[in-house]
Amino acid sequence: MDALDGAEGERLGAAREEEAQSPAPNACEIDRRRNEESEEIDRQMEALMLVEPSEEGTGRKKKKKRKKSPAGEKEKPTGKKPAFIQRVRGWSRKRKILTAVCFLAVMVFLGLKASGGNKDMGIPVTVIPLSKQSIQEKLSLNGPVTGTDSVDVVSNLHAEIKEMHVKEGDQVEKGQILAVLDRTDLERAVQIAQNAYDLAVNNKKEKDKEAALGYEKAVQDFQKASMDHNRNSLLFANGDISQMDLEASANALNDAKRQMEGYTVVNGRGVADKSYELQIQNAAFELEKKKEELENAQIKSSIDGTVVRVNSKVGQFADKVEDDKPMFSIENLEELELEIKVSEFSIGKVKVGQTAVISADILDGETVNGEVVKISPTGEEKGGGSTERVIPITIRVQGGNTKLIAGITAKAELLIQEAEDTFVVPSSALFDEGDATYIAIVQDMQVKRIPVKLGVESDINAEVIPTDGTVLEEGMQLITNAGPQLTDGAAVMVMPK
Structure with a gap:
């Protein structure tokens, strides 16, 4: 050819x-x-x-077999x-x-x-020089930024809003008036409740007087019946009266006693039935409730902070804000927090006091520091049909960076552990066989397996520590496309980069 x-x-x-x-x-x-x-x-x-x-x-050239012609005939070329x-x-x-x-x-x-021209070239592999590096294991989590203290101001009063005293962005103090409602119906309700209370008190006073007089008469009747029965007992003993007369005086004494004991006595004085006292208590409770509603006609802030949302306006009813939103949302923006939910598989790596690096689009590439200040004692469902559980944690933002604001989503990176000046390999250089993990290097164009245990792991790299006594050296040719097919002593062909 x-x-x-x-x-x-x-x-x-x-x-x-x-x-x-x-x-x-x-x-x-x-x-x-x-x-x-x-x-x-x-x-x-x-x-x-x-x-x-x-x-x-x-x-x-292969020789073509010719078909045999019938006997005596020569094959004719076509x-x-x-x-x-x-x-x-x-x-x-x-x-x-x-x-x-x-x-x-x-x-x-x-x-x-x-001719077997390719059989001795070996398994193609890619290699990089083994080197010592620094490595960090981090846990990256996303969550909303909120104020350290926040409140949604709502009202259950069906009263018209007459005055609005704040707007979004205003700084407010605890107890400051945010809005004022129409007080007409509320003041009328207070007056009605006051009248009901006064009536209950007067009723009890009248009943107390009646009870005192009735009790006093009952005592007198009892004393008289007691004296009559004693006298009849003596007369019966002398045969001056009959058995029937004696029994009649005894019955009169018992009736007088029951009448006297039917009164409620306080300090020796008859008082009205306890039901009248209960009526006063109920009326007093209703009066306090109406007074509180009247007081609540002045909508006030319960915390120091910033008005971040105003969802109401003059003319609306306080309990009928659009889309059932709160009238006002107030947050303390002097200190911000991230509310983050951590997987049950990672929560064991998180501790109160751990530092975090926080980033967000609004920071334009900058970062702020944070600290884990709270880990919830209970987990909750992750949602979305997952059976995984998550545990809420709170990260407090430090440094007071004014670019970061509440209501956005930020990412927090928690430093779990780190190592310096240690042998680090890419994840593609690791492979498992049985219960052991290995890396492989090229030595004299042959594979040498090295069993290792993993130290600090990042998303793409891992710290490796030999478990068979092998001494790793910088510059060793580390195979990056390793796998169980690379047996000890197997010939390899190093592919160009």
Whole structure:
């Protein structure tokens, strides 16, 4: 095949040299030469189509088995070319050349494969020099920014808003009036409750007087009945009265006693039934409630802070704010916090007092520091159909950066652990087999496995510590596309970067 290519190359080169020295051909001459070249290519293609690789990988013409003719008959040549070669003759010159080149390439590949030219090159691997670095394990979490103290101001009073005293962005103090409601109906309700209370008190006073007089008379009746019964007892003993008279005086005494004991006595004085005292208590409670509602007609802030939302306006009813939003939202923006929910699988790495680096789009690439100040004692559902549980934590923003505001989402990175001047490898260089983790290096163009334990891990790298006593050295050729297929001693071929 090589000899064929060389001869063809020499022939074409000589032809080009002859063309360069000869006068410029006319159109007929050009067509004649192209036809000759096309016929030559056809002959070469026919020769190639009859050459196939032998079992030894060399190209030799295969001998075609001839069909035997009936006895006594000679096989007649047909004079026809194979159908494929006839189709080739119909191809364009360019297509013939491309087909010949591709066919030659296939023949070369098959020859190499048959001769085992690639079997000793080894497993292709990519490597980087092993080096010592610093590594940090971080936990990145997102959450809303809020004030350290916040309150939604609402009212359950069905009263019209008459005055608005603040707007969004105003600083307010605890107890400051934010809005005033219509007091007309509230003042009327207070008056009605006051009248009911006064009536209950007066009723009890009247009943106390009646009870005192009634009790006093009952005592007197009891004393008289007692004296009558004692006298009748003596008379009965002397036979002066009958048994029936004695029993009648005894019954009168018992009736007087029951009458006297039916009164409520306080300090020896009869007082009204306890139900009248209960009526006074109920009336007093209702009066205090109406007074409180009247007081609440002045809507006040319960904290020091900034008015961050105003959802009400003059003319609305306080309990009918649009979309059931609070009338006002107030937050203490002097100190900000992030409310973040941590997976149950990571919460063990979080501790109160841990530092955090906080970033947000509003900071334009800057960061602020934070500190974990609270970890919830209970978990909650993550939601979204997940069975995972999450635990809320609070990170307090430090430094008072004025660019960070409440109501946005920020990211906090918690530093879990770090290591310096240690051997660090990319995750792609690690592989597991059984219960062990390995890295692999190239030594004398062969694989050497090294079992390791992992130290500090980041998202893409890990600290490695050999467990078999191997001493790692900077500059070792670390295989970055490692896997269990890399057995100890396996030949490798280092791929260029």
